[in-house]
Amino acid sequence: MDRAARIGHLGELAETMIGYVENKTTFQGKDTMTVPAASYCDEKVYRQEIDRVFKRLPLMLAFTAELPNAGDYKAMDAVGMPVLITRDKDGTVRAFLNVCSHRGAPVAEDGHGNCSRFVCKYHAWTYGRDGRLIGINDQKSFGEVDKAARGLKQLPCEERHGLIFVSLDPEGSIDLDGYFRGYLDDFKDLGFADWHFIGSREIHGANWKIAFDGYLEGYHFQSLHPETIFPRTPSNTMHYEGYGPSMRIGFPQHEIGNLLKEVPREEWGTRENYGYDFVRILFPNVSIFVAPEITQVAQLFPGPTPDKNRTVLNYLCREAPRDDEEAEKLEQMVNFFRDVTYEEDYVIGLQIQKGLESGAHDELIFGKNERGNQYFHEWLNWYMTGDPSAPEPVM
Template sequence: MGIKEEYSRAGARLLAHVDNGTTDWAPSVRRVPVDDYLNAERWEAEMEAIFRRQPLLLALGIELPENGSYKTMEIAGRPVLLSRGKDGQVRAFLNVCSHRQAIVMPEARGKASRFTCPYHGWTFNAEGKLIGLADRQKFGEVDTAELGLVALPCTEKAGMIFASLSPDAEFDLDTFLAGFLADMEWLGLENWYYHATNEIRGACWKVVTDGFLEGYHFATAHPETINANTKSNIMTFDFFGPHQRVGFARQNIQEMRGTPEDEMWRSEGVHFSFVRFVFPNVAFSLSRKGGGTWTQIIPGTTSGETVAYQHIIFPKAPQTDAEREECQRVTDFYREVVTTEDFELGFRIQKGLESGAYKDMVFGRNEWGNQHHHASIDGYVVEPEPVRKRA
């Protein structure tokens, strides 16, 4: 089935749900132990089995637009440096000097042909090779070929940059995305315009991801913002291994009535929309028509902390002052909604979980995306055969 057919079927399902007062349903209600959110050993197991071993979507290609562009971050205790070399290839490294293990580049993005450690001045090129030792004649004989930055498995495809945080890990991106790659290719992200990033502090990483995977909360949590444009609790769910695409009906979806089903794909971004979730921690809330956000949900140093990087991107760069002002208005709107509505509620949920009031989190049949996400996490941490191989 092609992307246009998939989108058309999702649009038709959403329109039928609006007519019938229904939504896509999971087979049953699912309970997730509160301890899965709070237990330190469980959290460390998730960091090791998922965040340190599986491919992570670390950047879009448009964030490193030129040779010499770089981006740094820290995930699951591992500092990462992404660099686009002179050959145009993006590489990933542990952002750690081979001399005294200092962090080479601070948490930032920019452009540099070389990276110099701030402690003793050892210098590496954009391909990770050690090219300079300060006062080398006094240091002694060393083989610089063995002292480059530690390389990480890294692949750039469909405008996305994936890497594993473990140098010995191996991954095939097509296999990992389990059929989801075609959906992401459809967006053409390699040609988009990167505008800004909002950094937002949140609760437990699973509390935060839970909020992206259902529209059950729109009417109550976003009565004047999201719910003004998107209907609450009307959703479609399509799964690709541990990844998923969640469809939402816009308030104007009735205008799509009469459109031939095989043409409904044209209404994506107008009469219905998607959240595309790339396991384990990235949510795309955007359309090819209007842009939007892609959000990286980065676990903090404990199970109760998250840093979310909300990247604002658009299909085309603004050409006028009015267009630039509109891009900034959208950026401020997304930050305000997520900070004061979604993440504020997330902190309240975290307090509730920590209170010990209940033993389980209960996900309804209408919260199928949440159910699938937690089952996928279990597949890597608990079950011997990952869910991604069976979905």
């Protein structure tokens, strides 16, 4: 689908969402769905999710905007795996396990930086940006080493339209076209590769699925967000589209009809944020909300135990701030988004975790109106069974 066709398709979605608001309806699945309450608490399930999902599927771990220049790098933890992402002098992005081949120490501290080589602080073994071992401290006394066989362990990595994907399986592979099925073209249309990275905040909450469930529906907007989200966006009014296991979720604004009818029908597909908003879900753990002033990208990771998650909230904007005053305004918006996400969504998530661990109910139920949650859990179950011959979930 070319860009013109995608804009036309988004215009059709906008028209559908006008109908939702005018008729007080929403996208509907075929039936309700139940999920075992224990799946949010069980140690075995938690371990299987890490091994069968997080360590096998392509994870969006960084942005082009974080590594715009040759020599830039990002070191981070992803479900207990130390990851180092680098940009070589020719512009190539690579990913490695951030583990020295001598005694296992990291070769870069967590965070961002720029360098021509990585030096392990334990014994000063040195690696190039391409992961090759290029120097051994006092090699004469150390003994013979096959440097070619002792480079950093490389991970499958691919950069696409401003997003950097990594597989945590060194023996795995990445097929972004097969996995996202055209969905990443959204980010090409947004020009995401040229955006500016503002920074990130880290928050912690309940089981990662409890937290992620909250990103997948707007059924709770009026009751949980009466002063922050609901004044802009009606409750229980969503549109869902599946792209493989990932989703685009449309949220019409209260005034969608009035706002869109002010412009020609053929322009409706270009009016994101001016009548409707999208939350873009990248399975298994990323939620992206694009707003005119600032964009929040939430990366959710299972925490150290089943009842905990670690969420990295990343913030980007289309252009770098022009002065200190503009930068300060962006920082205030970052803190506002972070506070709403934690204080309104993650706090209730911690209470849900306690409720599920009480054993009060054997299962949770997702309504026909919560089709995004159903679709997410259907795909999660599909990957957990490990049977590629089983039919894929359909939106």
